[in-house]
Amino acid sequence: MIFKTIIITLLILIMISLAMGLFYLWQDRDNKNSTRTVRSLTFRITLSITLFILLMVGLWMGWIKPNDTEPQTATQTQNPGEPGMPQ
Numbered sequence: 001m002i003f004k005t006i007i008i009t010l011l012i013l014i015m016i017s018l019a020m021g022l023f024y025l026w027q028d029r030d031n032k033n034s035t036r037t038v039r040s041l042t043f044r045i046t047l048s049i050t051l052f053i054l055l056m057v058g059l060w061m062g063w064i065k066p067n068d069t070e071p072q073t074a075t076q077t078q079n080p081g082e083p084g085m086p087q
Helices: 002-027 037-061
Strands: none
Touching: 002 037
């Protein structure tokens, strides 16, 4: 549960940093020497790389598991003896 909380927190911080970068870009459009936009977007890239590495480590350590993408057939989803199943 802590791992998922960390992932969600990083995603929220990434979105906040992206919004701050847009805000600084809008506010500093007349000031050509401002580096606030670059710093904000650099921070976002750092958070994104950290999130990616954390997800890879979590997958490798078994803390998170990928979803099964194969569709189940009708015989796999119904128990024997249920209506609609051949006997």
